[in-house]
Amino acid sequence: MTQPSSVTGARADLLRERSGLALARNTARGALRIIETLGVVGRQGLGWALGDRDALPERLRATFESLGATYIKLGQFIASSPSLFPEEYVEAFQKCLDRTPPLSFHYIRGVVEEELGGSLEQHFQWVDPRPLASASIAQVHAARLHNGAEVVIKVQRPGVRNVLLTDFNFLYFSARVIESLAPGLSRSALSGVIEELQAGMMEECDFLQEARNLEQFNDFLAQTGNRAVVAPRPIRSHTTTRVLTMERLHGMPITDLGALREYTDDPAGVLITALNTWFSSLMLCDFFHADLHAGNLMVLEDGRVGFIDFGMVGRIRREAWEGMSSFLEAIGNGDVQTMARSMVMVGMTREEVDVDALARDITALQERLTRVDPSSLVQADRNDREVNRLLMDLVRIGEDHGIRFPREFALLLKQFLYFDRYVQALAPELDLFNDQRVDMFGALEQIPTEDS
Known part of the structure; x- marks a missing residue:
């Protein structure tokens, strides 16, 4: 009526x-x-x-x-x-540490009950009151469903979304003021960077989007017949914007030599599986994992590779990946001229680049790639510093020649350097560029062109 x-x-x-x-x-x-x-x-x-x-x-x-x-x-x-x-x-x-004091379990219980409806006991057989991790956006707890499945619950911290909105609005306004007072800074698009970061972080606060990312990555694994890699599956009935419940994976970081040898007799094979999966995802999945530090890449108890934490993902255009793949292939071949030309292809420049001079500068850096102490690479903090040092050196060389790289280039290259460090630490006999099991560029060939 x-x-x-x-x-x-x-x-x-x-x-x-x-x-x-x-x-x-x-x-x-x-x-x-x-x-x-x-x-x-x-x-x-x-x-x-x-x-x-x-x-x-x-x-x-x-x-x-x-x-x-x-x-x-x-x-x-x-x-x-x-x-x-x-x-x-x-x-x-x-x-910069993303570790915060843990929230009380009373708060965790309240958020879960508010989001899912009913009591905590209605939805879970058991929840560990001690957090597995506590970061700036969310806190994670181990739990068990009534059907016996082991899961983890990711619970958003109080007021995070409003704080992000307020902070980014303040930062954006400040950036626009700075750009208006110093017009030269407008070329760096500071306000644009803040807008991009805000969009990414607001998406990270939407656990339904993260659940979709997990589902898409698992669909990608299924469609490519990849049974050697796994990502957590979200439990949709127990997931909302502020609560994400997902399958729990049991294993150790891939840099744990003891675990790697316990779970598999082929460390090189584990690394090749992870590398091929990541490269394939660049073109066959809607996004790629953009934060493959040791904590987010696991070897599971059954020997499979686990990709976790899809909070930082990236997307890349085919043209940019063509330049990037050419760059990586040139590294493997020791072809500094092609490396230089690929950097010009990937980067943004209005100047005429002296490719020969760029190639000479790259040669010195290339020699450093083979002079790393492997014993330091299994230590996550030192590994991260080494990767970022190499990355900064490469970017600086480009900038010295008038090339400014998009952020996607840095994200992509950083993940590749992570893999390079893992190989040197865990399987130094593996040649990434000449081992027939490594298929870095096969994914690109599978992508249909607009004319096909």
Whole structure:
């Protein structure tokens, strides 16, 4: 039956009132957050002025860690983007820690019950009150479903989404002011970088999107007949925007030599499986895993490879991958001229590049790729620093010749360098470029062109 217009109008007024109250609350929280931000920045600045004169990049990193989720993620973005930020800042932010004090289990229970409806016991047979991990955006707990399946629950921290929105709006406004005061900075598209990062982080706060990413990656594995690799499967009935329940994988980081030897007698084969899967995903999946540090690449108890944590993913155009594949193939062949030409193809430049001069500079860096202490590479922190040092050196060489690389190039190359480090540490006899089991570029050949 149709409701009287007066009732409909009253309901609309109530909705508008609720919307206004929500807006007022969010505005008030936003104002408090900006005051908090200015207070932290002021205290750090005062400490520096009073004589606590550590290096500016280190001071900025400490400030970011004090400000929480948004700035920690921004710091990690800086650390993974040597094509956009100065070397000293990239190095300083390698130490940006995404670890926060754990939330009480009372809060975890409340969020899960609010999101899923009913009591915690209705949905789970058991939940470990001790967190497996506690980071700036979410906290993770081990659990068991009533059917006996072992899972992990990822629960969003309180108010994260509103804090991100407030922080990024403040950063965007500040960037636009800076760009207007210093027109030369507008070429660096600082406000554009902030917008891009905001979109990525807001997506990371949507656990339904992360669930879709997991499903798409598992679909990619199924469609390619890949049974040697696995990613957690989300439990849709127990997943919302703020709670993600997914299959629990049991294993160890791929750099754990003891576990690797216990779970498999072919470490090189494990690495080849992971590498081929990642390269194939560049073209056959809608995205690629963009954070393959040792904690996110596992060897499971049954010898399979586990890809976990799809919080940072990237996408690449076919043209960019063609240039990148040519670059990597040239590394394997020791062809510095092709490496130089590929860098020009991938990068963005308005200048005429002297390919011969670029090739000479690359030669010195190429020699460093084979002079790494393998014993240091199984230590995650040292491995990350080594990878980023090589990456920064390559980017600097490009910039010296007028080439500016898109962030996707840095993300792609960083993952490849991770694999190169893993090979040197775990299977030094493996030749990535000449072993017939390695198929770096086969995925590209499987992609139909627009004419086909």
